[in-house]
Amino acid sequence: VGFKGRDVLSILDFNREDLETLFKVADDIKANPFKYSEELKGAVLATAFFEPSTRTRLSFQTAILRLGGSYIDLGEIERSSIAKGENIADTVKMLDSYVDIIVIRHRIEGTAKFAAEIAESPVINAGDGRKHHPTQAMIDLYSIHTFKGGIDGLNVAVMGDLKYGRAATSLILGLTLFKPKALYLISPPELRIRPEVMEYLKQAKVNFIETSKLEDCISELDVLYVTRIQKERFPDPAEYEKVRGSYRITLETLKEAKDDLIILHPLPKVGEIDLKVDKTKHAKYFEQATLGVPVRMALLKLITRG
Ligand code: CP
Numbered sequence: 001v002g003f004k005g006r007d008v009l010s011i012l013d014f015n016r017e018d019l020e021t022l023f024k025v026a027d028d029i030k031a032n033p034f035k036y037s038e039e040l041k042g043a044v045l046a047t048a049f050f051e052p053s054t055r056t057r058l059s060f061q062t063a064i065l066r067l068g069g070s071y072i073d074l075g076e077i078e079r080s081s082i083a084k085g086e087n088i089a090d091t092v093k094m095l096d097s098y099v100d101i102i103v104i105r106h107r108i109e110g111t112a113k114f115a116a117e118i119a120e121s122p123v124i125n126a127g128d129g130r131k132h133h134p135t136q137a138m139i140d141l142y143s144i145h146t147f148k149g150g151i152d153g154l155n156v157a158v159m160g161d162l163k164y165g166r167a168a169t170s171l172i173l174g175l176t177l178f179k180p181k182a183l184y185l186i187s188p189p190e191l192r193i194r195p196e197v198m199e200y201l202k203q204a205k206v207n208f209i210e211t212s213k214l215e216d217c218i219s220e221l222d223v224l225y226v227t228r229i230q231k232e233r234f235p236d237p238a239e240y241e242k243v244r245g246s247y248r249i250t251l252e253t254l255k256e257a258k259d260d261l262i263i264l265h266p267l268p269k270v271g272e273i274d275l276k277v278d279k280t281k282h283a284k285y286f287e288q289a290t291l292g293v294p295v296r297m298a299l300l301k302l303i304t305r306g
Helices: 016-031 055-066 088-098 111-118 134-148 166-175 195-203 237-243 275-279 285-290 292-305
Strands: 044-049 070-073 101-106 123-128 155-159 182-186 208-211 223-226 262-264
Touching (some): 016 292, 055 070, 055 101, 055 123, 055 292, 088 101, 134 166, 166 182, 262 285
Parallel strands (some): 044 070
């Protein structure tokens, strides 16, 4: 169905062909960055982040600037009229009247969808609670495509907080659009994927294996995607204390890994990967974050110009 004029709320709003189009445009942007430097001249994007962010907010802002457009940022919520009691709907109406694209992050699930119902401009979900982070999944899938030459036939593991992690959930859902050989879901028992995600994997007939031990599958893996425990989403601090520090990737962990294993992480990482791993050939997470700019440039181009 293509991209033009569309909202980006879930990775499952898109099909494989859409994502392959996105990858091709991102490839071309990487190869010929100056070709796109006036692509969105005159366009204005709004970033409205009600939760902290480094990569998503700044890479969307970089992306629109590199396409020749500009951005406005809602800034600290305390400095906006939300602090005076203005509701999200009125805030979105105003942003919609100022800009061409709205990028929104909020802790409440469904906020981006709600914004998309109000705004005429395309709305991009930059993360809603534990639910969706579609553009992160696009970057993650593009990273696998770039570093491994494709996604089909690979043994992929997603490790960490699969219950509250929206990046992990969105990647798991996004992988159903491709044909990985096996999908290993590695987490402490308390942080397993949610029932609705499990149901989706079953319906999509993905060959997935749940385990709490990386050592059971490390030697099989082509891709290891690690995530942090989402401390801020635990309703009960005692629940967090039970799983805090329960997994950590070290040089020792990687002894049995394939030579060409790649390790990805949506970042920020907060101790679940030993710093010594950063220097290994396996660590691709900083390059992955850098790919966020061409992928988001490609997305902005496609939803604005087609
Ligand atoms: N991966 C990601 O969403 O990072 P930020 O929270 O820094 O945007």
